[in-house]
Amino acid sequence: MVMLDSQFFRFSDGVLLPCSDAVSEVKLAAADSFLVEDGRVRSLPAHEERFRNWVFDASPEAAKDLDGFLSQVRSALPTEGRWFPRLELHLNSESAGGASGLFLRLRVAPEQLGEISLWTLPEADPRTVPKIKGPDLSLCMQLRRKAQLHGADEAVLLDSVGYLSEGALSSIVWWRSDVLCAPDSQSQWLHSITRDEVFEIAKSLGYQTRLEHVKPADLVGTEVWALSSLQGIRPVSQWVNLGSPLATPVHLEKFQRRLRLFASSVS
DSSP, X not given: OOXXXXXXXXXXXXXXXXXXXXXXXXXXXXXXXXXXXXXXXXXXXXXXHXXXXXXXXXXXXXXXXXXXXXXXXXXXXXXXXXXXXXEEEEOOOGGGTOOOEEEEEOOBOOOOOOOEEEEEEEEEOOOSSXXXXXXXXXXXXXXXXXXXXXXXXXXXXXXXXXXXXXXXXXXXEEEETTEEEEEOTXXXXXXXXXXXXXXXXHHHTTOEEEEEXXXXXXXXXXXXXXXXXXXXXXXXXXXXXXXXXXXXOSSHHHHHHHHGGGEEEOO
């Protein structure tokens, strides 16, 4: 078990070693975060596999250490409290003051939130690597802060012709009557573990699912959710610049209850 006198660890020679996070020229090539509550995580193997795929694409050299790194991460996860750890791949120049390799960042999780409001970014999705979390993470945080300046909690990203991709730091899904919908493969969206879980719940309950290519205006009057590993399912109460109301959530409770069943102990 890694001692929590440090919150940032570098994987070196088969172990996680405490290190300073005050590094310059950091290139975050891949990152994956998940919620840990009293030693339990939703779909941890899926998070590990997603991070593994990103690391293999970005750095075959770093990928050689993945099995040992992920094993050490599991041992390091706290068994009490609410945490939001992040797995990180750095690709930096040592001469520039950075350090390449695999890192674990342990963070206390923020509080559980309820409803969320959205704001559409009035320009095309500015991300450079939309299908890997990490390279654009700082940008996405900036976009969320921009949404907050417009009275919303999250920014919605559109492609160059106005079709919905996802939220800056969340996945967006919606309901058409009893059909659960999400953006299709024509849009650039990050593979979402929570979206996979929600679609699995829908199928287990007998709901139909559908992928659509839509613009925000097509979602007027629908029940919309924002999904994330940290917050799970958050119903959208308002879409600031949509101009028309959304539907009151009617499917939420049964999905939130079943979403918790995906959590299992990491020990």
